[in-house]
Amino acid sequence: MVAILLIEDDPLVRRGLELALSRHGYDMRTAGTGRDGLRALDADVPDLVLLDLMLPDLDGLEVCRRIRAGGDLPVIMLTARGDDLDVVGGLEAGADDYVVKPARPAVLDARIRAVLRRSAGDPDGIRTHRDLRIDTTALTVSRRGEPVTLTPTEMRLLLTLSASPGRVFSRQRLLEDVWEHDYLGDSRLVDNCVQRLRAKIETDPAAPEFVQTVRGFGYRFGPVQG
Amino acid sequence: MTGLRARLLVAFVAVTVLGAAAAAWASASAAGTALVSAAQEQLTAALAGQIGAVAPELTYPPDQASLDRLRVAAGPDTLVTFAGLRAADGAITTFDLGAVRTAARDGNRLVAQRVDADGRPWLLIATPVVITALDGTRTPSGIEVYAARDLTAVDRQVDGLTRSAARTAALALPLAVLLALAAAGSVLRPVRGLRDTARRLAAGDLDARAVPRGRDELTDLTVTINEMAESLARMQADARRFAADASHELRTPLATLAAVVDVLESATADLEPDARESARMAITEVGRLTRLVEDLVEVSRFDAGTARLRVEEADLVGTIRDCLRARGWTSQVTLDAPAELRMPLDRRRVDVIVANLAGNALRHGGPPVRVRVAATPAEALVEVTDGGPGLPPEVLPHVFARFWKRDPARARTPGSGLGLSIARENARLHGGDLTADADARFVLRLPRAVRS
Numbered sequence: 001m002v003a004i005l006l007i008e009d010d011p012l013v014r015r016g017l018e019l020a021l022s023r024h025g026y027d028m029r030t031a032g033t034g035r036d037g038l039r040a041l042d043a044d045v046p047d048l049v050l051l052d053l054m055l056p057d058l059d060g061l062e063v064c065r066r067i068r069a070g071g072d073l074p075v076i077m078l079t080a081r082g083d084d085l086d087v088v089g090g091l092e093a094g095a096d097d098y099v100v101k102p103a104r105p106a107v108l109d110a111r112i113r114a115v116l117r118r119s120a121g122d123p124d125g126i127r128t129h130r131d132l133r134i135d136t137t138a139l140t141v142s143r144r145g146e147p148v149t150l151t152p153t154e155m156r157l158l159l160t161l162s163a164s165p166g167r168v169f170s171r172q173r174l175l176e177d178v179w180e181h182d183y184l185g186d187s188r189l190v191d192n193c194v195q196r197l198r199a200k201i202e203t204d205p206a207a208p209e210f211v212q213t214v215r216g217f218g219y220r221f222g223p224v225q226g
Numbered sequence: 227m228t229g230l231r232a233r234l235l236v237a238f239v240a241v242t243v244l245g246a247a248a249a250a251w252a253s254a255s256a257a258g259t260a261l262v263s264a265a266q267e268q269l270t271a272a273l274a275g276q277i278g279a280v281a282p283e284l285t286y287p288p289d290q291a292s293l294d295r296l297r298v299a300a301g302p303d304t305l306v307t308f309a310g311l312r313a314a315d316g317a318i319t320t321f322d323l324g325a326v327r328t329a330a331r332d333g334n335r336l337v338a339q340r341v342d343a344d345g346r347p348w349l350l351i352a353t354p355v356v357i358t359a360l361d362g363t364r365t366p367s368g369i370e371v372y373a374a375r376d377l378t379a380v381d382r383q384v385d386g387l388t389r390s391a392a393r394t395a396a397l398a399l400p401l402a403v404l405l406a407l408a409a410a411g412s413v414l415r416p417v418r419g420l421r422d423t424a425r426r427l428a429a430g431d432l433d434a435r436a437v438p439r440g441r442d443e444l445t446d447l448t449v450t451i452n453e454m455a456e457s458l459a460r461m462q463a464d465a466r467r468f469a470a471d472a473s474h475e476l477r478t479p480l481a482t483l484a485a486v487v488d489v490l491e492s493a494t495a496d497l498e499p500d501a502r503e504s505a506r507m508a509i510t511e512v513g514r515l516t517r518l519v520e521d522l523v524e525v526s527r528f529d530a531g532t533a534r535l536r537v538e539e540a541d542l543v544g545t546i547r548d549c550l551r552a553r554g555w556t557s558q559v560t561l562d563a564p565a566e567l568r569m570p571l572d573r574r575r576v577d578v579i580v581a582n583l584a585g586n587a588l589r590h591g592g593p594p595v596r597v598r599v600a601a602t603p604a605e606a607l608v609e610v611t612d613g614g615p616g617l618p619p620e621v622l623p624h625v626f627a628r629f630w631k632r633d634p635a636r637a638r639t640p641g642s643g644l645g646l647s648i649a650r651e652n653a654r655l656h657g658g659d660l661t662a663d664a665d666a667r668f669v670l671r672l673p674r675a676v677r678s
């Protein structure tokens with residue numbers, strides 16, 4: 001059973017989501033504050049965190065940052081306003097996806113499944129690109145022999161891009177392949193994840209060698225010969 | 227030329243010209259009077275001198291010859307009488323001398339009177355000749371001298387003065403017009419500034435302010451208008467903040483409702499009919515309420531100016547196709563478009579616009595619903611039409627108004643009443659526009675080079 005930690009301050013929203021998601025077959029745990037949530041994480045690691053951004057004590061963004069600093073646990077943030085600032089802040093803090101409240105449990109369920117699927121690869125062995133080594137079976141990445149820790153979303157993005165080096169993927173395409181979003185996904189998810197991935201695997205993220213921008217179209221995996 | 231400007235101009239010119247004319251007339255008439263009296267004095271003094279030079283040599287009582295001598299000495303147009311004798315010359319005989327004669331005899335002195343004859347001005351002078359004895363006593367001699375002096379030359383001089391006064395007044399006219407224009411301009415410039423500010427305020431630009439200058443009534447008015455603008459802006463900001471806060475506050479309970487609606491829905495099968503119907507209604511209305519609040523939040527974002535365009539290079543036609551397909555409208559809506567039209571756009575916002583237009587056409591119009599896409603080098607045009615009756619003239623001005631419903635009885639449509647307003651705001655955020663005509667033909671224009 002998939003374990004989900006819901007961190008949400010409003011008791012009725014918390015209980016409502018707990019009821020609804022339990023019926024979708026999740027093992028629901030809840031916390032009412034950011035600190036309680038972090039404590040619950042230490043006690044028993046869930047498979048995914050549903051994180052409300054407006055929390056009374058510790059800001060949801062800060063909670064997200066601390067979860068990221070501690071590892072690659074998937075985080076979906078719940079934003080009450082859906083305001084751009086919240087979304088951007090959440091993505092920069094390392095969230096894998098976001099859902100705007102009020103959200104139908106069916107939508108949440110789909111997003112949770114999509115995030116969790118990213119951990120399951122489509123193994124085809126080991127890909128080596130210059131000094132970058134991607135093990136598609138063990139889902140590990142190393143650069144110059146040093147292991148690099150990627151979140152499931154970053155991993156899935158790297159696997160998708162590196163499966164066809166040189167091919168240009170539009171943001172829309174990546175949203176469908178990596179995030180499994182419908183036709184109107186938010187392309188900032190892609191841009192933010194690309195930035196985080198570059199910070200981890202590129203020597204100089206400002207002049208990327210592996211994840212290259214194709215202006216006006218999207219991204220492609222390098223190094224491209226010629 | 228504005229009405230106020232014309233009135234100021236006329237008033238200023240009238241005052242200036244009347245003033246100049248009055249001053250010219252006054253000075254001309256004063257000068258004329260002075261001229262006439264000087265001429266009269268000179269003429270009477272001359273006559274008195276002429277008589278005085280001859281009178282002492284006359285024999286008394288005078289005979290005809292003496293009278294003739296006196297008459298000659300007094301110059302032309304003169305009459306000299308004594309008892310029954312008279313000596314006359316020229317025009318004097320044509321005048322009626324009764325009045326001057328009486329005045330001269332009564333006062334026993336020289337009398338002058340201005341008269342007009344044959345269209346010419348004359349000065350009639352009558353004087354008794356007085357004999358002054360050696361001891362200084364003066365006795366009337368009984369001789370009377372009448373003279374007519376032509377004043378035409380003097381009158382001509384007076385006329386000349388009047389004409390030059392009129393010329394001076396006329397010269398003042400263009401000067402007055404120039405001055406009036408300048409004065410009107412200086413008065414009207416702040417008025418025009420105020421008008422422009424008021425016009426911008428009326429058009430909804432509540433940041434418009436007029437700059438107060440100087441320290442007059444117009445400055446007071448400017449300050450008042452600025453204060454009015456500030457209180458309008460405050461009221462609007464309050465109203466918008468309220469709408470934003472209210473929609474935000476509504477979202478939390480809606481989040482709970484949206485979460486539990488599914489649970490409720492899965493349980494409705496086991497309920498009694500009444501309870502089942504109630505549960506279904508609650509579920510439907512939660513959906514409507516959610517859409518309404520989402521639209522309200524969207525509108526308050528536009529109002530607060532926090533709506534941001536997220537432009538990316540995308541295919542407009544593909545976006546429209548996705549929009550129709552995602553809503554299952556592909557079979558009801560004909561898409562007439564080129565294969566692809568790549569341009570910078572915000573896909574989500576274009577989706578909102580197209581979904582709204584096509585959705586309205588399907589709900590309120592009639593088949594066939596058609597979406598046509600065309601492009602010029604500068605802009606892309608998306609035209610949504612339907613085969614329905616079109617929009618009545620009284621409806622057309624309100625189609626983009628918030629919560630405006632064409633028919634109150636049909637108010638319970640699936641829409642929030644904000645859709646077209648949001649669609650138009652989205653078009654304008656792109657730097658484009660959305661318009662409607664009487665045939666319910668909605669045209670969306672999007673510039674092909676959007677500011678990013």
